[in-house]
Amino acid sequence: MRFIEIKGVSKKFGKDVVLQDVNLTIEQGDIFGIIGKSGSGKTTLLNLISGFLDPSQGAVSYVSSVDQSEKDLHDHFKRIKRHIGFTPQHSAVYPKLTILENLYHFGSMYGLKKETLQRNAENLLHFTNLFQHKNKISEQLSGGMLKRLDIACSLMHKPKLLFLDEPTANLDPIMERDIINLIKAVNEQGITVVVASHHLESIERVSSKFAIIEKGVVQSYGDMDAVRKPYLQDTIRINVRAGKDNTKVVEIAKELDVSRILDSGHQITLFPTNTGSTITKLLQRLQDEGLSMDDIELRKLSLKDVFHRITEAQE
Amino acid sequence: MKTLWLLTKKNLKMLVRSRGSALIVIFAPLLLILLLGLSYDTSTQYGLNIGVHATEQSPEVGSFVDLLKQEEFNVVSYEGDVQECVNEIKTGIVHACVSVPSSFSVQENVAKEVTFYVDPSKINLVWMIQESVGEKFDLRSQQIAQELTSNVLSRLASTNDGIGNVKGDVEGIKEKTGSASSATMSAKEELSSLDLRAPGSPESIVELKTSVTQSREKIDAALDAVESANITSSTKSTLRKAIKDAKLALGTGNGTEGSFGLAAQVSLLESDLFEARSKLFAASQKIESTTSALDNSASAISETNSALDAVSGVLTSLQEAIASEKVTEAGVIAAPLQTKIVRISEEGTYLNYLFPALLILVVMFSSLALGTTLVMIEKHSPAFFRNFFLPVKKVTFIASIYCTNLVVILVQIAVILGIAAFFLQESINAFPAVALILFVTASVFTFLGMIVGYLFTSEETATLASISLGSLSLFISGLLLPLEGMAPIFREIIQLNPFVIAEGLIREVFLFQASLGDVWIKLLILAGYAAGLFIVIWIMESILHKHLVHKFMRKHHKKHTEKVK
Numbered sequence: 001m002r003f004i005e006i007k008g009v010s011k012k013f014g015k016d017v018v019l020q021d022v023n024l025t026i027e028q029g030d031i032f033g034i035i036g037k038s039g040s041g042k043t044t045l046l047n048l049i050s051g052f053l054d055p056s057q058g059a060v061s062y063v064s065s066v067d068q069s070e071k072d073l074h075d076h077f078k079r080i081k082r083h084i085g086f087t088p089q090h091s092a093v094y095p096k097l098t099i100l101e102n103l104y105h106f107g108s109m110y111g112l113k114k115e116t117l118q119r120n121a122e123n124l125l126h127f128t129n130l131f132q133h134k135n136k137i138s139e140q141l142s143g144g145m146l147k148r149l150d151i152a153c154s155l156m157h158k159p160k161l162l163f164l165d166e167p168t169a170n171l172d173p174i175m176e177r178d179i180i181n182l183i184k185a186v187n188e189q190g191i192t193v194v195v196a197s198h199h200l201e202s203i204e205r206v207s208s209k210f211a212i213i214e215k216g217v218v219q220s221y222g223d224m225d226a227v228r229k230p231y232l233q234d235t236i237r238i239n240v241r242a243g244k245d246n247t248k249v250v251e252i253a254k255e256l257d258v259s260r261i262l263d264s265g266h267q268i269t270l271f272p273t274n275t276g277s278t279i280t281k282l283l284q285r286l287q288d289e290g291l292s293m294d295d296i297e298l299r300k301l302s303l304k305d306v307f308h309r310i311t312e313a314q315e
Numbered sequence: 316m317k318t319l320w321l322l323t324k325k326n327l328k329m330l331v332r333s334r335g336s337a338l339i340v341i342f343a344p345l346l347l348i349l350l351l352g353l354s355y356d357t358s359t360q361y362g363l364n365i366g367v368h369a370t371e372q373s374p375e376v377g378s379f380v381d382l383l384k385q386e387e388f389n390v391v392s393y394e395g396d397v398q399e400c401v402n403e404i405k406t407g408i409v410h411a412c413v414s415v416p417s418s419f420s421v422q423e424n425v426a427k428e429v430t431f432y433v434d435p436s437k438i439n440l441v442w443m444i445q446e447s448v449g450e451k452f453d454l455r456s457q458q459i460a461q462e463l464t465s466n467v468l469s470r471l472a473s474t475n476d477g478i479g480n481v482k483g484d485v486e487g488i489k490e491k492t493g494s495a496s497s498a499t500m501s502a503k504e505e506l507s508s509l510d511l512r513a514p515g516s517p518e519s520i521v522e523l524k525t526s527v528t529q530s531r532e533k534i535d536a537a538l539d540a541v542e543s544a545n546i547t548s549s550t551k552s553t554l555r556k557a558i559k560d561a562k563l564a565l566g567t568g569n570g571t572e573g574s575f576g577l578a579a580q581v582s583l584l585e586s587d588l589f590e591a592r593s594k595l596f597a598a599s600q601k602i603e604s605t606t607s608a609l610d611n612s613a614s615a616i617s618e619t620n621s622a623l624d625a626v627s628g629v630l631t632s633l634q635e636a637i638a639s640e641k642v643t644e645a646g647v648i649a650a651p652l653q654t655k656i657v658r659i660s661e662e663g664t665y666l667n668y669l670f671p672a673l674l675i676l677v678v679m680f681s682s683l684a685l686g687t688t689l690v691m692i693e694k695h696s697p698a699f700f701r702n703f704f705l706p707v708k709k710v711t712f713i714a715s716i717y718c719t720n721l722v723v724i725l726v727q728i729a730v731i732l733g734i735a736a737f738f739l740q741e742s743i744n745a746f747p748a749v750a751l752i753l754f755v756t757a758s759v760f761t762f763l764g765m766i767v768g769y770l771f772t773s774e775e776t777a778t779l780a781s782i783s784l785g786s787l788s789l790f791i792s793g794l795l796l797p798l799e800g801m802a803p804i805f806r807e808i809i810q811l812n813p814f815v816i817a818e819g820l821i822r823e824v825f826l827f828q829a830s831l832g833d834v835w836i837k838l839l840i841l842a843g844y845a846a847g848l849f850i851v852i853w854i855m856e857s858i859l860h861k862h863l864v865h866k867f868m869r870k871h872h873k874k875h876t877e878k879v880k
Contacts, residue, residue, distance in 0.1 A: 052703060082706050092701035109705040153701065 002063040003028040003161070003192055004049060005070055009058035011044055011216075018044045019216045022058070026194060026209070028065065028160075031187050033207030034196040035307060041216040042196040043089070043165055049194060050086050050163045051077045082110065085154030085191075089166040091146045092153070095139035099130055099149050102138055103156055110157035117156075124152040128182060144175030151182060155191070162186060164195040168202045180206050204303040212310055219310045227306050238270040238279065241295040249293075252285045365448060366400035366409035366432075368393040371417035379415060382451050401432050401659050405827040406834075407819045410434075411444040419459055421651040424644040428653050434826075435658045449654060456652035463648045470640055474633045481626045488622040495615035502605040502612070509598040520588050524581040527565050531578075534562040659827070670739065671821035672794050674731060674749070675756060679814055680785045681727055682720060682757045686764020687781040689716045691774040713852050717761055724757040748824045748831050755841045756817040760785075762848035763813075769852065769859055788814045813844050 004026040011019040019041045026032045026049075036042035047053040049060055051073050061070035062080050073080055086092075093102045103121040112120065125131040128148040133141070138149060147167060154162055167183065168176040176199070183206050187193050197203050203210070210227050212220040220227045240249055246268065253261050253270050256278050262269040272278035279298065286293065299305075365388045369376040372394060380390050391409050393400040400412035412432035419427055429452055433444055541554040566576015642648055693699060693716060702712065728750060736743050764781050771777035789795065791805075792814040809815060820837050823829040831838065 050704070052700075078706070081704050084704055086701065086704050088700050091697045092699075094696060094698050106701065106705070109707055111706070 001028040001065065002026075002068070003030070003065075004194075005061045005063060006045075006049060007058055007061070009045075009048055009055045009060060011041075011048060011053065012056045017216055019048070019055075019213075022048075022213075022218050024211055024218065024221060026192065028192055029187070029190065030209050031183065031193040031195065031207045033203040033210045034194065034213065035198065035200060035203055035210055035303070036196075036213035037198060037311065040213045042198075042213050045211075045213060046163055046165050046194065046196040049073075050084055051081060052086070082157070083160040085157070085159035085162040087147075087150045087154045087162070087164045087167060089169055091138075091150055093138050093146070093149055096137065098135050098137055099125070099141070099152075100134040102149060102153055106153045107156035112157065120156050120158065124155055127185065128152045129178075142175075144171055144178060147171065147175070147179055148182060151179075151186070155186065159191065161192045161194065164193060164197075166197050166199075167195060168197060168199045176202060200302075200304040200307055210303065212307055214311055220306065224303065227303065228301055238272060238275075238282070239295070239297040239299060240268045240270065240282075240293060241266065243292075243294050245291045245293075248289065248291055249286070252282065252289065252291075255285070256281050363411065363444060363447070364389045364391060364409040365444070366391045366393055366403060366412040368397045368400045368412055368414040369417050370394070373417045375419050376415055376417060379419070379451070379455060382455070383448070388448075397430075397432070404432060404434050404659055405823055405829060407823075411448065413448055419455060419652060421459060421463065421642050421647060423641055424647050426647050426651050426653045428655055430655045430657055432657050432659050434822075445656065452652055452654055456650060459651040460648055463642050463651060466640055466642075467648070470636050473636060477629045477633045481629045484622045484626055488619045488626075491615040491619045491622070495612040495619070498608040498612040498615070502608045505601045505605045505608075509601055520581060520584045524578070524585060527578050527581050531562055531565050534558050534565065538562075670735065671818050671825055672792075674735075674753060674821055675814055675818045676789065676794075677731060678724065678728065678753050678757050678817075679760045679788060680782075682724055682760030683764040683767070683781040683785045684778065685720050685723055686716070686761040687768040687771075687777045688764075688774075689719055690765045690768025691771075691777050694768065695774060709856055710853055713765070713849070713856060716765060717758070717849070720761040720764075721754075721757065724761065725754070728753045728757070742825055745825045745828060749821055751831065752817060752820045752824065752838065752841075755838060755845060756813065756820075758845040759813045759817070759841055759848060762845060762852055765852050766848065766855065769855055788812055792818065794818070813841060816841055816844075 002025055004024075006022055006024040006026075009019060009022040010017065022045060034042045034045055044053065048055050051060070054074055060073040062073060062076070063070055071080065094105065097105065100121060103124060104117055107117045107120055122131075125134050128151060130145060130148055130152065133145065138146065141149060151162075151164070151167070164183065167179050171179060180202050183193055183195065187206075195203065195207065204224070209223050210221065211218050212227065220230070222229075240253075246263070246265070249268055250261065250263055253268060256270065257273045258270045258278060259273055260271040262271075270278065270282075275298070365383055367376065367380055367383070367390055369392075372392060380392065383390050391400075391403070393412070397412065397414045400409065400414075403409045404412060411434075414430040414432070416427045416429070421427055431445065431448065538555060538558045541551055541558060544551065544554075546554070564576055566578040566580070642651075693702075693712070732746050732750060736746065763784065767781045767784060768777050771780055791809045791812055793809075816837055820834050820841070823834050823837075824831070
């Protein structure tokens, strides 16, 4: 079911065009990933969808679950924002308040009654695994805990939509995993999540749909298959690490049925037109030449690959 | 050394590139100097409003008013009760009142009194008024003293002239008196030389002589009668003898040789009488000449009398002229105008006088700094972004900062007034009104502080700006430098300074025991400021928020774009 419609949205800061003609639909219950390099415009897009910024052109509309009518975000922001939770990249809690005080504060700002506040706070503390730290001053929390508190604060009023801007930035892998799991858990509670990040692996793991932005333009949009579709011929790739024989391997690869060869110096990536015969031929030729390999990997095209393809094409 | 220079260069770059800091740190002092330069760039020494009270607006009062006006004083005239003027000192309409007599001219031996009504809480102003207005009075006093002295001197001069004039007369009198004296002396000598020993009356002597002659003739006739009488001869002879003896006794002659008897005596007496007559004639002659001398003397004396009358007249007119000068006391002539200073509030300690300013000072700086700090805390709080999505009106956020501020300020006010109550127990009744005024004042300065907070991005710069704003407000409040020395236009503007209004309000309530009913207009102005500033913040916050968001996003975008490049 449609939840957010983004139609022809552009954004300028002065003469600087940050976003250009963005058209997206976010479905209810999705975890929608906005992917892009730093400065590509993903945070701006997130801010436009959340209503923090107004578009220079186009419109963002929220679709009513009752009658499917579209409500312009700008016109109905006061009503819509009650259903929005936003967790920015950097902590957005009061550092001098405790975890519990922060939760109570933001909850009470939505007019929740005392009992509801207590119940929601307790549930969220358990949900985010912060219960035992509830009386800690926020500025004393670790990055991961702070991020969890941020998400908890955004969820205190039980929003229908949660925006997350770079939720895994500056987190170690374990904390990153915790946050990803938390996002999944949030989504499982029926909350639509829109997440902007350049941590492609994380996004790939958690998101059901993606929009890849480069230089303010949505280059690709849809589920994983839809994103991959333009690069179907490159869906499979072979990564070879040949160490000192790298140059010779590149020469051999040129003889094979590959659409493209990428040589990064320490790794050669081959995009085979016929995966099976290419692998067989490659291994045969390497054996014939007496070349050894440090590593050989057969990989399906990932989001990161698609992203790289897109950015390379743009450059 | 190189490191030191590099660090200094880096610091300077950062300072200049941070627009707010540069504006405040570099340009604020220049702006301050510019403002002060413009404010005090005036040839007008004073801009005092002086209330001149006189029971009658006589030409003399008018000329004094003109004198004050020449010195650029703004003069407000009062004719009724002087209290009207005094009340306007309390409300700050006039800075001082001068009660002057309708006429400055001193008629009797009593100096004219000029009363200054001043507000002792404005110490600097009191001295300035005393000095400057007193100077005008000293000048007028000198003028009057000069007039009085001139009167005395002119009378002395005319007396001198009068004396000079009568001196000749007196010399004439002296001469005349001398000649009268000598004439009198000569008359005296003449008269003393007269021999007025008269032997008797010549007529009686003639009669006596005649009667002697007649007696002889009668004796002769008696002899003839005796002879012819028919009497005896003896009788005749006896009679004849008796008659002859009688005739002999009468004697004969005219006194010459051969004369004898009574006739001779009579003749002798006659000759004596003649001698006496000649002497008397001589005496008469002398008297005649003496009379003439005495006439001269009398005329000289008469002239002397006239001259003396003239001298007396001159002296009388001089005496009258001197007597007509009523001012004869040296003290009154030296200081014909005496000034008296009346304080319009009860005598108190300096704490009393400084208390209003101190209160406002504390409230101003606290409110400004706190307002700025709270806004900066909120603005720089990581939660600022989240607040955007809260279903809370902007005005509620503004009001919450204001309320937070007020709580702190109210505590401060309570503490200050609590301590003040200990020292100023006699003024404790005014404290509720003072607290209300402080509350409104705190609101105004809190909102000003909040505006500063919203305008500046860096906390340090904002704090510096709020302190600068407070200092500027203090600087142009009249507490450090008299406002009266400023250019008129700036003076008018500065009267709108909330510090000046608030301090005036506290002074009126605290020092002059004015009720809130008396000062409600000023209080309303102050409350109007607060309301106006609140609206400004509201509008500004709405505009600035979008502006800041855009600015933030643009910076964010640029930063990322540059990083990618």
